[in-house]
Amino acid sequence: MLPIVAIPVTLIYLYKFNNTEEIKKSNPMQYKYSISGAVENSGIIYSQTPLTYREVFFKAKMFANSDISSFNLNELASTKEPIFIPFKNYSLKWKDFTSEKQFEHLNIAKRIVKTLLNYKKSNQGTPTWDDILKISGIGPVNLKKLQSFLILE
Template sequence: YKLEGAVKFNEISSEVELTYRELFFKAKILSQADLSNINLEEKAPINALIFVPFENSRITWKLINSYQDFYYRGITKRISELLWEFKQKNINKRITWDDIANIKGIGLTTLTKLKKFLILE
């Protein structure tokens, strides 16, 4: 099984077919996962990528671990990668909304989306 999103482990091996509940238990679902639209008793597809969405939870800047933390919250992949690169280059700097607004490619729409879930310390 291959999983993406709000899981700790992205690949799970099993000799038997698993339900979503069994699979998610093995994949260690994160507390921010939104399972509301998933029937946990249904069998999970073996040869398909399974995406576990995040609930619209807020996250702090320092807890961003990859571009996917932005991407899975509705930011485009290109902008997510730009934000991740910016974070890596400014790892020890206190970031402001002005800093983010000055990243080339970040506009008002992206800033509005970011402000809904991103907490700057």
């Protein structure tokens, strides 16, 4: 009786094993790049091969006033950290920051902008970058974005 049971179990095992091998072969590794800022197609860019910053920027379709001077275009782009492309010559002084609309084109989360606006309303004077970093919800990535255009005076 044992051999009769062993044959179907063996067939089921072989069927499942062969199918998982096919699934593994059909899903090659994908590289994922998160990009925002002065680009038309902000979001996630997927690729089967590693991309340079030049290739990522081409796929994201940069605006004419994008500032990519801080990037080595021939270097492989980072898949671990989000890529933020600032606008050239766009700046906003802390004292002139009055509404969320001033941040719309910068791809900064509305939650962060609201938090900053509430902080400004509740605290007089001009903060330092350390003060802004201490605000709940603002981390190093958001701070880097803010430092690219926000002027604290």
